[in-house]
Amino acid sequence: MDYDVLIVGAGPGGIFSAWELTEKAESPVRVAVFELGSPLDRRKCPIDGDRVKSCVRCKTCSIMSGFGGAGAFSDGKYNITNDFGGTLHEHIGKAAAMKLMRYVDAINLRFGGEGTKLYSTANSAIKQLCLQNGLHLLNAQVRHLGTDINYVVLENLYQALKDRVDFFFNTPVRDIRRIEGGYEAVLEDGRIVTASRCVISVGRSGSKWMEGICRSLNIPTHSNRVDIGVRVELPAEVFRPLTDELYESKIVYRTEKFEDPVRTFCMNPHGVVVSENTNGIVTVNGHSYEDPSRHTENTNFALLVSKQFSEPFKDSNGYGESIARLSNMLGGGVMVQRFGDLIRGRRSTPGRIASSFVTPTLSATPGDLSLVIPKRILDGIIEMIYALDKIAPGTANDDTLLYGVEVKFYNMEVELNENLETQYPGLYVIGDGSGVTHSLSHASASGVHVARHILGTLCN
Numbered sequence: 001m002d003y004d005v006l007i008v009g010a011g012p013g014g015i016f017s018a019w020e021l022t023e024k025a026e027s028p029v030r031v032a033v034f035e036l037g038s039p040l041d042r043r044k045c046p047i048d049g050d051r052v053k054s055c056v057r058c059k060t061c062s063i064m065s066g067f068g069g070a071g072a073f074s075d076g077k078y079n080i081t082n083d084f085g086g087t088l089h090e091h092i093g094k095a096a097a098m099k100l101m102r103y104v105d106a107i108n109l110r111f112g113g114e115g116t117k118l119y120s121t122a123n124s125a126i127k128q129l130c131l132q133n134g135l136h137l138l139n140a141q142v143r144h145l146g147t148d149i150n151y152v153v154l155e156n157l158y159q160a161l162k163d164r165v166d167f168f169f170n171t172p173v174r175d176i177r178r179i180e181g182g183y184e185a186v187l188e189d190g191r192i193v194t195a196s197r198c199v200i201s202v203g204r205s206g207s208k209w210m211e212g213i214c215r216s217l218n219i220p221t222h223s224n225r226v227d228i229g230v231r232v233e234l235p236a237e238v239f240r241p242l243t244d245e246l247y248e249s250k251i252v253y254r255t256e257k258f259e260d261p262v263r264t265f266c267m268n269p270h271g272v273v274v275s276e277n278t279n280g281i282v283t284v285n286g287h288s289y290e291d292p293s294r295h296t297e298n299t300n301f302a303l304l305v306s307k308q309f310s311e312p313f314k315d316s317n318g319y320g321e322s323i324a325r326l327s328n329m330l331g332g333g334v335m336v337q338r339f340g341d342l343i344r345g346r347r348s349t350p351g352r353i354a355s356s357f358v359t360p361t362l363s364a365t366p367g368d369l370s371l372v373i374p375k376r377i378l379d380g381i382i383e384m385i386y387a388l389d390k391i392a393p394g395t396a397n398d399d400t401l402l403y404g405v406e407v408k409f410y411n412m413e414v415e416l417n418e419n420l421e422t423q424y425p426g427l428y429v430i431g432d433g434s435g436v437t438h439s440l441s442h443a444s445a446s447g448v449h450v451a452r453h454i455l456g457t458l459c460n
C-alpha cells in the first residue's frame with residue numbers, strides 16, 4: 001500500500017483526522033490528504049466589490065474548497081452543543097460528542113484562538129423572554145473565532161501538519177474503489193493511490209460526488225430534508241441585547257398557520273452578507289470579523305424553514321436548488337428586498353434600497369422574493385419576523401433587508417456504525433459529507449473520532 005490512510009477533503013473533518021492520526025500515533029502513520037481546492041494562501045474569491053461585484057461561477061469555488069474547506073472564510077462560530085450542528089451524538093453518544101468538541105476547541109485555542117470569547121446560553125434571561133413570546137432559545141456554548149482568527153488557526157494548523165502529512169492540492173479524487181486489503185483512490189488524471197484505510201470528508205460541496213460513491217459501492221443512504229429561507233440584515237442596535245450576551249442565538253419558532261418550524265441560523269453581529277456558489281448555484285450567507293476595525297453597522301442572520309419530504313419524493317436538494325435557480329434567473333444572483341416592500345406586495349427597486357435607512361453590505365439585485373419563495377415558506381418567515389420583533393423591537397421595520405435565497409442543503413445521510421464506518425471495514429465517511437454533521441464543531445469532532453478508531457485498529 002502507498003499509505004496507511006487516505007483522506008479525501010481538507011475541510012475541518014479531514015484536517016482533524018490528519019491531526020489526530022499523526023499526533024497520537026505510537027509509530028509513524030503514513031497519511032495522504034487529497035483536496036480539490038487550493039492551499040489556504042491561494043484561495044481567492046474574485047469578488048472584490050469593485051471590478052467584480054458578484055459571483056462569476058469559478059470552476060472550483062474558493063469559498064467552499066481548499067485547505068480549511070467551507071469553513072475557511074466562515075465566521076468561525078464554534079458551537080459546543082448537541083442541540084444543533086449535526087447528529088454526531090446519535091452515533092457516538094452525547095457525552096463523547098461534547099468531549100470531542102471541547103477537545104477540538106482546545107486545539108483551536110492552542111493554534112491561535114486564545115483570547116477569543118466563549119458565549120453561553122446557560123442562565124440567560126433571554127431564554128425566558130423567548131418563551132414568553134412563543135420562541136425557543138436552544139442551549140449552546142459558542143466560541144466566536146471570527147473570520148480573521150479562524151484563518152490564523154487554519155494557517156497554524158497547516159504549518160504543523162505539512163511535514164507530517166502528504167497534501168495533494170488541486171487534486172480531486174474521481175473514484176474510490178475497494179481492493180484486496182484496502183482502498184484505492186482514482187485521481188482525476190488517472191493516477192491511483194492505495195491505502196488500507198480511507199476517510200471520506202468531502203463536505204457539502206462534495207455531496208453529488210458522495211452520492212455517486214455510495215451508489216457505486218452500494219452503501220445505503222437516507223435523505224429528504226432541505227432548509228429554505230432568507231438572510232435578514234438590520235441595524236446591529238436592534239439585536240444588540242441578544243448578540244452582546246449570546247453572540248449567536250439559535251431561536252426556533254413554530255408557525256401558527258402551518259405549524260412549520262422556522263429558526264434563526266448563523267448570526268453575524270456587525271457582519272457582512274456574502275454570496276456563495278454551490279455546484280453553480282448562487283445562494284446567500286454571512287460572516288463577521290473579530291477585529292472591530294472591520295465591523296459594519298449591521299447584523300445579519302438567516303431565517304430558515306425546514307422542509308422534510310415524504311415518499312415518493314426523494315430529491316429534497318433538487319427542490320432547494322430549483323428555488324435558488326429561480327432567484328438566480330430573476331436576480332442574476334442574490335436578490336434583496338425591503339421587508340416593507342415584501343409585505344406591501346411590491347418589488348424593491350434600486351431607488352427604494354438607496355433611500356432605505358439600512359445600507360446593504362452585499363451588492364444584490366433589488367427584486368421581489370414572493371416571486372421566488374413558495375408561499376408556505378414565505379408566510380413562515382414573515383410570521384417569525386413579527387415574533388422576533390417582540391423580543392428585538394425593530395426587526396419588523398420596513399427597512400429590514402431580506403436577501404434570497406438562503407438554502408441549506410443537507411447531504412443524504414450515509415448509513416454508518418458508531419465508528420462512522422460504512423459496511424466496509426476501513427472505509428469511513430465523516431463531516432458534512434456524511435450527512436451526520438452540519439457544523440465546524442461536529443465535523444471536526446467526527447474527524448478526531450475516526451482517527452482514534454483507526455489508530456486502535458492499526459495497532460492491532
Ligand SMILES: Cc1cc2nc3c(=O)[nH]c(=O)nc-3n(C[C@H](O)[C@H](O)[C@H](O)COP(=O)(O)OP(=O)(O)OC[C@H]3O[C@@H](n4cnc5c(N)ncnc54)[C@H](O)[C@@H]3O)c2cc1C
Pocket residue numbers: 008009010011012013014034035036037063064065066067068069070071072073074075076077078079085171172173174201202203204205206209266276285286287430431432433437438439440441443444
Ligand atoms: C460561508 C460559510 C460560513 C459558515 N459559517 C459557519 C460557522 O460560523 N460555524 C459553523 O459551525 N459552520 C459554519 N459553516 C459550515 C461549516 O463550514 C461546515 O459545516 C464545515 O466546514 C464542514 O466541514 P467538512 O470537513 O465536513 O466539509 P468542508 O469544510 O466542506 O470540506 C470538504 C472539502 O472536501 C473537498 N472535496 C470535495 N470533493 C472532493 C473530491 N472529490 N476530491 C477531493 N476533495 C474534495 C472540498 O473542496 C472541501 O475543501 C459555514 C459554511 C459556509 C460556506
